[in-house]
Amino acid sequence: MTSVGVLGATGAVGQRFIQLLDGHPDFDLSVLTASPASAGERYRDAAKWRLDTPIPDDVADITVRDTDPDAIPDDTDLLFSALPSDVGERVEPALCEAGFVVSSNSSNARVADDVPLVIPEVNADHLELIDVQREERGWDGALVKNPNCSTITMVPTLTALTQFGLERVHVSTLQAVSGAGYSGVTSMEILDNVVPHIGGEEAKMETESRKLLGEFTGDGVSWLDATVSASCNRVPTLDGHLENVFVETSEDVTPEDVAGAFEDAPTLDLPSAPDPLVEVFEEPDRPQPRLDRMLGDGMAVAAGGIQETDTGIQYNCLAHNTIRGAAGASLLNGELLARDGWL
Structure with missing residues (x-):
């Protein structure tokens, strides 16, 4: 199983990520992050859950971490980002520099020259930009975006x-x-x-x-x-x-x-x-x-x-808009990254 995490897990898109990852055949959700105010709490206490299905039992008691490279285990294979764009603009590059692969729904950097903006059924070949990105930025990780x-x-x-x-x-x-x-x-x-x-x-x-x-x-x-x-x-x-x-x-x-x-x-x-x-x-x-x-x-x-x-x-x-248009789009990009050997 591929170890994955959700950044910004307490928000609306973060909750949708958790719902979609529940029972996923390939991804094991083990890391949840949020703001410093929520770090250290159990997820069930940190998140005001608003979806029509309950919080998955194996997620409810996960301790929320700060959204910081030093707080995330090195063996986490893939991070899904539901961060606000102003936070993502600051945090996502730091995570990629630290070696993490980030599949992000945040709007920052979507049209940057070296950032793949991907819909898997449309332009999967744009993932090849990861090689350009790593060479230009010196990253071991990678940043991939889904569109608005x-x-x-x-x-x-x-x-x-x-x-x-x-x-x-x-x-x-x-x-x-x-x-x-x-x-x-x-x-x-x-x-x-x-x-x-x-x-x-x-x-x-x-x-x-x-x-x-x-x-x-x-x-x-x-x-x-x-x-x-x-x-x-x-x-x-x-x-x-x-x-x-x-x-x-x-x-x-x-x-x-x-x-x-x-x-x-x-x-x-x-x-x-x-x-x-x-x-x-x-x-x-x-x-x-x-x-x-x-x-x-x-x-x-x-x-x-x-x-x-x-x-x-x-x-x-x-x-x-919150499934195909947000968390589901980023999840599908993550599945493509895993299948094509980018993790």
Whole structure:
């Protein structure tokens, strides 16, 4: 078994990591870290557990450690990071320098030149950037990122359409409140309301998607040469980001072509990988968050409403933002790192 830990284990994404790692066939969760205020406590006492399944028995009594390289056992093979980005920016490089491999959900360094930003079904070859990273930074460890929760909803569908020559993409998102964390949006802000702004979200979608769809060149990534623009909105659903995507391609395509490309999206033989990756609905009113966010145990992307427009193709897509869009994405990257011998 591979020994793993969770950084930032008491927060919302940290809790989701613990839930997803419970009973994992390859990973043994033995290390939990949090802020100094929680260090030294049993996990059951340090975390205000908010998920709909109980804290796993073998995790509840683990003593929480400080998020510091000196506090983590040297034989920990892989660390999953649910740290806030300001903490991750400081702590993750120190952990990598100390020899740890970190699969991180934090937003810091996602578009850094030598940091792999990976969706395993999309661009697994970008892990080769680890060699560049280690040479440039002198690390024995490594830092790998998964993209933003809204980006990861859209990009698997865009990957399927690259064969038709992507030229322009516009996306308008309807994002669940859990994407802001438990205390991120108050009930007075979101009930009977839509908030047409999510700070930094649009820039993340516009940059991360082009890096993910770029080509690994041997010493870096050549980003996709296409225009991506985003409009991001917070809506009063609990989980599941729904997105309206408008795509222009160099080739003429039909809705049938698009549906077929989605259905042919690749799958992987990894414990957390869904099959199919993209579930296609013929109904014009699907996917919907409440009905479809748990497809593939929350790791699949749902697509539907595919239709022609005056300029190209429009469709809707949906993914569970704290599973596929956060902890599950990082977990899948960890499984890829283990399978391909990077640990």
